[in-house]
Amino acid sequence: MKNLKFNSKIVLAQLNPISGDVEYNKNKAIENIKKALEINADMIIFPELFLLGYPIGDILGRYPFVASQCLKALDEIKEYCEKIAVLIGYPEINPNKTGKPYFNSIAYIKDKKILKSIRKSLLPNYQEHNDYRYFEPCEIDIKERIIELNDIKFGVIVCEDGWNDFDFFERNLYKKDPLKELASYIDVAICPASSPSRAKKEQLKHNMMSYVSEKYGIKYIYVNQTGANDELVYDGLSRVYDEKGTLSAMAKAFEEDFFVVNLSEKGKINPLPKGLELTLNSQKAFSLDHNPDLERTYKAIVVAIKDYFSKNGFERAVLGLSGGLDSTVCAVLLCDALGAKNVYGISMPSKLTSKESKNDAQELAQNLGINFLTIPIKDMHQVISDKFENLFDNISNNWCDRYTNSYTQDNIQARSRSMILWGIANEFPKTLPIATSDKSELYMGYATINGDMSGGYAPICDVVKTKLFALARWMNENRSRKNAIPISIINKPPGAELAINPETGRALLAEEALMPYEFLDEVIWRLENYNQSIDSMMKDEFLYEKKNNLDKTKKSEWLNKFFKRLNTALYKWYILPPGPVIDARSINKAEYRQPVISNISYLK
């Protein structure tokens, strides 16, 4: 039998705002309120800080009048709220003479009035979060968080307010747990959020929300932002848990959803990206096993590209197609995000480019149906190289210590290609060139400044090489056009084809220049997820070690090489174009900063 008490129709407005575009976000809100009125919904809930849009960066600091624009928007919105209750996030100006200038608040609107503003208490300030830069934590009476509607008592907590359970977490960042204080007074917790997607975060989130709703015997409504703004991709997946901690409804992943729930019934449960549901029973938030995460990775990057382009007024991408893995994966993702006709793949062979690479690039473009063109750079390389020889001779009259081995020739090739791509972007409207660097190579600084790491957007800058191989296979199996990626691209060992390895006489392979990717990627994983020093990594056994009988001297040599290269790669991270955050931890600027001049001893 239905529990009549909970027979209310509630809309979870899982929407995609644009940071700082109050007019756009307001119109989106009004449109959704009208839709909710049409179906006679009792309440509509928007994500945290929806009128401003996450991430906020320093918008409030530099443009305080945007907060006033939000207030005006609220005034307009409330006129639509006679027959419906609305919860919508906005930056509330702090009227006190002490404290940060704003509160991160949820306006509760009903009967055309703003009945109360519920302020966020716990202000995250780690990784990509910067709430404490502008917001004062709320210290009001916990009962202020309660709203009553149709005899149901709802308690509103805002995003991080729900992430501080003292039993669930081993370590807590804050002294208060707003949900704990609130739980005994309410039937339903409502949590408007703006929570970016990251590897293994879903399992932690699910376990936690399930845990607290069962623990307190309350229903739990979670409404998340979706879409991407710069580097952050919000997965949506708004949801409801019942009093037993069971998931009873879930909105779509990575897209907008006007999601209607009735708390007395089990609703539609849209699927998680494939693979993730297998991991929900484990509290362990990280694992070396990338496979379960491939659909989420694919969707997140496609949405990231789509939104970065459209929100910035771009429609088309141009990228170099080398026949290697990085540019290949980028091409597929761009094709799926922007449409094949909006992507131009340019093959720019030099004298070191193999026939196979050229063929692979062309075959890929054909399979994808994207535009394709070959423009050899041999002549350009030669002209520049000749010019340089004369120039360098001149300079070495004053600076006598010219390198006998340098990367100059390698870099001329990479930079000539980038010059061509930027030229195309300058000549054709709404076109961005693409930076194809991957995360493994960025850690090693194995990327050319103003070359392959230059572009308007860097789609795979937070994906390591071993995961890119898996992603390529996954796309070959799961896209409607099967096997678009020629298998030879996946099977050949990666190499930039910029220099000859004197030992082999063939084009230098990346693993010869660096170390095996399987090892390299595990170092990154251990560093990002466990913050291990060299000494600590020496003590643990790597998967690569287990398989390959690696001796300790070699292992130590590779680890030292890794951290030495990392230290000189910091400048490249500093000027890296924006790209989506995908992993649990990243080197994207949204999250991470290490001073370029820093000089850390990574030993222990």
Next chain:
Amino acid sequence: MKNLKFNSKIVLAQLNPISGDVEYNKNKAIENIKKALEINADMIIFPELFLLGYPIGDILGRYPFVASQCLKALDEIKEYCEKIAVLIGYPEINPNKTGKPYFNSIAYIKDKKILKSIRKSLLPNYQEHNDYRYFEPCEIDIKERIIELNDIKFGVIVCEDGWNDFDFFERNLYKKDPLKELASYIDVAICPASSPSRAKKEQLKHNMMSYVSEKYGIKYIYVNQTGANDELVYDGLSRVYDEKGTLSAMAKAFEEDFFVVNLSEKGKINPLPKGLELTLNSQKAFSLDHNPDLERTYKAIVVAIKDYFSKNGFERAVLGLSGGLDSTVCAVLLCDALGAKNVYGISMPSKLTSKESKNDAQELAQNLGINFLTIPIKDMHQVISDKFENLFDNISNNWCDRYTNSYTQDNIQARSRSMILWGIANEFPKTLPIATSDKSELYMGYATINGDMSGGYAPICDVVKTKLFALARWMNENRSRKNAIPISIINKPPGAELAINPETGRALLAEEALMPYEFLDEVIWRLENYNQSIDSMMKDEFLYEKKNNLDKTKKSEWLNKFFKRLNTALYKWYILPPGPVIDARSINKAEYRQPVISNISYLK
């Protein structure tokens, strides 16, 4: 007559640490403690968080073992502290299960023991400050902050702890004022700090410290970090105020100083950078008048270059010398920071480069004594341009909307030059190319990606054009070699010489492409210091308006152009190389982030 009570010898160890280099910082600390022992000092005080070095970025988050390295360093340091009291900053691990993982603490060492750790209470999290990312605020009993030595009661506050006086400031960020709570128990306040230099900050700092020491009738010792790490330059200027709020001793500006004070006497007062002392009586922190700030600007940039190069292992710079103001000012600053023989100026004329520009560049190089070379780029430009023409024709078969007017030709020139500079840096050891973009042009996105805005370091990215003119004049008057900058460079109107203005038939001038710099720079100043919207700027009278009878339509047009261009410049800010923060507010990444996709209505 001397006040015997205060007859103690105290060393203000104004030092230049390297972020994250605990070994280096520890050795520097020990060396200074030994020097202090030699002169029988009673106490030596180091800057805030000295063992780690400011700024810390995310060092503690990614490499928590660095905190353990600091603890080991303290253990080593204390062995030298039998006959001297030491106050030294370090990240203290938070032993509690709740809260951020560290405290920002000052270890008080005496008799070879760490007698107490005094924790920072107020954790700044605005502009370049990120303390709250890793540090838990201290809530201990205020008396824990007191140390007694030679019958004097010292109270220790850490940097921001001293910036929350409720009478001095109109608005306060924090609810507590540690100094107020402490004042009645102590004779002397000690404030170890790491406080970066910014325009007009000195006058605020001086007024505040003078105010509180008089208000409470206590002496006030301030010990600041010096030198530069990445974008932040610390001016040092450690000092002492007496009970009447009078400055009684001040260490040097922008350099290390082993500064000995005796609280019973007036000590040496090293001068502030010229001009600043004139402003100390005003509480007004900002002014349009740049002149008083020129010596500080010069010194800050020179130190910034010196430290960025040496701490990263570089010694030499190569830059394009166009004969224009930006590259000229950069050349002088680099010459003074690195030495003339370590600077290479390259003149890279195109067909648009005037004879005057070439002569000016050469004359400048001669006057400075730096290395100089001319390498025309006409041939390179032609080859690339020809190649592009064919390529673009091909592409326009698929993308039919090719621009009729584009920046492609302008950009080929700027990118060819940058390719030459990066080539030189690749070929010669320890050499960095220089990005010469200035702040006015960066606001307008008037800089070429992978062109003039590309480089390893951007010395003048936080200096607006009108101030650069003033700085050029100041350097001509104040450097030992007078008038090194040819006056024609200062007198001619700025222009990139990349395109022809069809209206004049001559090379397009920057002010024709943008708006008058005097107007532009005032917009920046109003935006950064008063956060004004377009509407609010329309209401105020600009200096330029007053002088030039500007009509409102034109003013509105320029303002709208400014903000439109700013919106598209955001991506360029995102990939801008590091450069020193100079102004009260900046767009350097250390301080400011606006999402690239953001879409703000700047009207009101």
